[in-house]
Structure formats: C-alpha cells, structure tokens
Amino acid sequence: MKKEALSRRDALKFGALGAGLAVFGASNAFAAAPLEKDVKFDEEYDVIVIGTGFAGLAAAAKAAQRGNTVLIVEKMGRIGGNSAINGGAFAVPNNPDQKKHGIEDSAERFIADSLKAGLGINHVELLEVIAARAIDAFEFSRECGAEYKLGDKPSWFGGHSVPRTLVTSDMTGAGIIKPMTEFVEKLPRCKIYRRTKFDDFVLDAGGRVVGIMARTNYRFDSKLFSDDLENTTGEKKVYKAKKGVVLASGGFSADRIYRKLQNPQIPDNSDTTNHAGATAGAMLKAFQIGAFPVQVDWIQEGPWASPDERGFGVGPQLNQQGLFKYGIVVDVRNGKRFMNELADRKTRADAQYKILKEAPEAFPVALGTYNTFDKQILPLVEKGLATGVMKKYNTLDELAADRKIPVAALKESVAKFNEGVKKGVDEFGKPVASFNGECIDMKGPFYSTRTAPKPHHTMGGVKINTKAQVISALTNKPIPGLFAAGEVTGGTHGASRLGSCAVTDCLTFGMIAGENI
Numbered sequence: 001m002k003k004e005a006l007s008r009r010d011a012l013k014f015g016a017l018g019a020g021l022a023v024f025g026a027s028n029a030f031a032a033a034p035l036e037k038d039v040k041f042d043e044e045y046d047v048i049v050i051g052t053g054f055a056g057l058a059a060a061a062k063a064a065q066r067g068n069t070v071l072i073v074e075k076m077g078r079i080g081g082n083s084a085i086n087g088g089a090f091a092v093p094n095n096p097d098q099k100k101h102g103i104e105d106s107a108e109r110f111i112a113d114s115l116k117a118g119l120g121i122n123h124v125e126l127l128e129v130i131a132a133r134a135i136d137a138f139e140f141s142r143e144c145g146a147e148y149k150l151g152d153k154p155s156w157f158g159g160h161s162v163p164r165t166l167v168t169s170d171m172t173g174a175g176i177i178k179p180m181t182e183f184v185e186k187l188p189r190c191k192i193y194r195r196t197k198f199d200d201f202v203l204d205a206g207g208r209v210v211g212i213m214a215r216t217n218y219r220f221d222s223k224l225f226s227d228d229l230e231n232t233t234g235e236k237k238v239y240k241a242k243k244g245v246v247l248a249s250g251g252f253s254a255d256r257i258y259r260k261l262q263n264p265q266i267p268d269n270s271d272t273t274n275h276a277g278a279t280a281g282a283m284l285k286a287f288q289i290g291a292f293p294v295q296v297d298w299i300q301e302g303p304w305a306s307p308d309e310r311g312f313g314v315g316p317q318l319n320q321q322g323l324f325k326y327g328i329v330v331d332v333r334n335g336k337r338f339m340n341e342l343a344d345r346k347t348r349a350d351a352q353y354k355i356l357k358e359a360p361e362a363f364p365v366a367l368g369t370y371n372t373f374d375k376q377i378l379p380l381v382e383k384g385l386a387t388g389v390m391k392k393y394n395t396l397d398e399l400a401a402d403r404k405i406p407v408a409a410l411k412e413s414v415a416k417f418n419e420g421v422k423k424g425v426d427e428f429g430k431p432v433a434s435f436n437g438e439c440i441d442m443k444g445p446f447y448s449t450r451t452a453p454k455p456h457h458t459m460g461g462v463k464i465n466t467k468a469q470v471i472s473a474l475t476n477k478p479i480p481g482l483f484a485a486g487e488v489t490g491g492t493h494g495a496s497r498l499g500s501c502a503v504t505d506c507l508t509f510g511m512i513a514g515e516n517i
Helices: 008-014 017-023 054-065 096-100 107-117 124-143 174-186 256-262 281-288 315-326 345-358 375-387 396-403 407-423 502-516
Strands: 043-050 070-073 089-091 165-167 190-193 197-203 209-216 235-247 299-302 328-331 365-369 390-393 446-450 454-458 469-471 478-484
Touching: 043 054, 043 209, 054 070, 054 124, 054 174, 054 190, 054 235, 054 502, 070 235, 089 124, 089 502, 107 124, 124 174, 124 502, 174 190, 197 235, 197 281, 209 478, 235 281, 235 502, 299 345, 315 328, 315 365, 315 375, 315 446, 328 407, 375 390, 390 396, 396 407, 396 446, 478 502
Parallel strands: 043 070, 043 235, 070 190, 235 478
Antiparallel strands: 089 165, 197 209, 209 235, 299 454, 328 365, 365 446, 390 446, 469 478
C-alpha cells in the first residue's frame, strides 16, 4: 500500500489549511489519500457509511432500501456515538401535536428562529431542506421503530419561538438508535462492523472516492489525545465502495487538540457532553482530499450542563425541560437572575461564562418547584436527586444556606419572576405569557442544580449541498463519490444550533445522502 505523504499528527497541526492550499495550487502538499491502483480491496460494497449515529443509520437504511449493498463502519464498540446519549428531543415544525394544541408554526418560522440563534451566518439552503423534510424524517424514524411521547403539548426548547419539540418515550436518543439499528441489521443488504476505524479514503485516478482504508479489531483508548494518535491497534483492511461513501462521523467536542486549535479559550481538561470518541480525524481526512471547511471554529457550549456529573448526564434534561423553563437561574454571589433562561444556547452560555471568568467556582444555580418540570421528564427527578446532580429543599432559606446565596436577594428574585409571570412580561424577555400564570410555588419544596457550560456541538465541518454531496475547494463542485450528513458537516446552524435540532438535521440529511447515493 502507498505510504501516506502526510502524517495524521501533521494533519491535526495544519487542520483545514489543506483545502486552502489546494485552492492556491498547492494540492500536492495534501495529496495523502491512497490511490485505487496501489491497494487491493478486501471486500466490496455499493455504499460505505462511516459512523452509526442518526445520520449514518438513516443513510444506510435508505441506501439499502434502494437495493444497494451497504457496509457501516463504527470505530467504537457501541453503536450510536453522541446520538445514543442524546436527550431524544426532536424539533419537528408543523408536527401533529402542534396542530392538536393550536400552535401555529411554519417552515419560515423555523428558519427565522435558526437564523437568529446562528447569528445569520447559516447556510439557508440547508435549513430550507430540513424544514421541508422534518416530518419525513420523523415518520421515517417511526417506521424504523422509534416511539415518542405523543398527544401532549410539544416541549419548548430555548431559542424556539414556539413549542415544536417531540421527545422519545425513554427520553434518550437511544430510543431512536436502538430500533433503527435493529431495522438496519434486518435489511438483507446491510451490515455493521463495530470496532472498525476509518483511516483514509481511497481515490481513483480521477479523484473519485471509491473506498476506504480501515482497521478492524480496533480498541479506542480515551487516555490518548485527539484522534487516538498513538493507537496502532487493529488489522488493516481496504473496502471498496462502488457507488460512494457517506461520511457521518459526527463532531469533535471530545478532541482536546483540535477543539483547542479552533478555540484556545477552552481549557485542556474541560469536560464535554460528548462520548469519548467524538474526534476530528475523519473530518480532517475529508479536508485533505479537498473538502471545503466551513465554520470549524464555532463550538457550541451546552448552557444547561452540570459540573456535578461527567458528560451529558441527567442535568441537561432536568434544566432544559424543567428548572430553566419555568424556574430561574441566579448568580450565587448576589442571588440575582442574569439571563433569559430560554434564550438560545450561545446567549446563555456566554452569560454564564461571564460569571465563571470572574469567579471560576461561582457556578450559577437553577431553581424551581415540582410544577416547573414538564410531565415528560418527571421520572428523571428522582434520578437527579439520587445522583446528587439535583438537590431538594423545604424552603428557600435552606436552599440559600446550602448554595451560599444571599437569601434576601434570592427571595426578591423569585418574587420578581413570579410577578412577571402573572403579568405576562419578563424582565429578560422570557416568554412567560405562555405559562398561564404558572409560577414558582412559594410553598415549596424547592429543587436546584448547579450549572456550567460544556462543549456540546461543533458547528463547523465539511461543506455539503442540498443533495448531501461534499463540495470540493478545488472545483467548487461535488467531490465524486463522497456524501456527508450530520455534525461532521458545517454551515447549517451557523454560530449556534437550536436545541433539539440535531436529530432533525442528522436524520434528514442522512436520509438524503442514502437516497442520492
């Protein structure tokens, strides 16, 4: 096999520069991909999919349903990646439950909400596709066996102008991943290889992607930096893709090297909501063969995460669909509110970081009462209490004493918030008019969590068109044989993705990739 002209470590060092050099004629510097003439294929398929999250499984299912033989490779031992630990929240504009409860929504409204959160740098043509096909994606997930809590009023996630989010029955992304995996594995033309790490693309003489190089029996080692740079485990294999490859490898929030290059303010030891395998290696390989890099330095922080648990945990759901929604978040130093708890993620994360930069241990505190939790997440309340992520107090005095908050100021903040709810106007712009006067219950008991943003979603990635084809920086045309979907792509959400839109994006463009390949 042809030895790579550029090491993986060099690729990380230069990041997306390869595509930029290629535009200026320096394409040979990054001509690292092996050529078809120099390899011997071990197995042959019509389509190869890299990754087993929402996007990868949707692409594989659609491609297989169209009569293609499909191989899906997953570097981890478990299926699903971030999708499996996702909160199971699925933004679906114009869904049946909205209509049942008289909620007016539209594709235009969904796009406007996304543009506001994304600071207007979104690639609108991709948003238009998502808005148009969200219902298709939802129904396809149900066809695969996913079940949702339907009939109740949809959940209202931060940054959305109306409630439009549907939640899986088990309130996790696994509620989609598990049945979709079973659906895919039952398709006669589809197979999944676990612990099989994608290492490189294979190109023909004309630059078409015709396969991949991978390692089977791979063992991921989370102790190593970035894309498991020193890990040489596994047996080298070469797989042919007669019709093309779908890149659905996800984001890089767990990649301590690459995320630090993009945003030096992120501490090396910063926790993330992502699984350990969320690294940049596959995306960087796409850049090396000329894929346009888009907005890779925008990294979204989850503003509802907790410093009292590792990873995603249960705090995000208790906060997003409970304490942040109908309760409040206060600065522990003065007991005052400082943000709209239902603003978009970037706005809320920035507001918290302002406090934590001044006082690194002054984690903001979210609080509310039992009536502040959506019915859908009530089963999680006891879990949050059991893990210690959330605490329960009989009175505000007890809460203030334990959380070290000035009690008089805290009581004033709660009273002021309740007064705003009754009037239908909030000082920070929270949509309290929709609360029907439902206030924080001053009789208690009170529930609270500590909050701290964590790297959650990497906004940038490879550029795709509306057919999920990856666009080349060399030609500004699709790279033949290469498609992509999900978090590995960039531009769709701009500076910051709205909560519950990841499922919508990944399933929609995963379907489109599978249909078009």
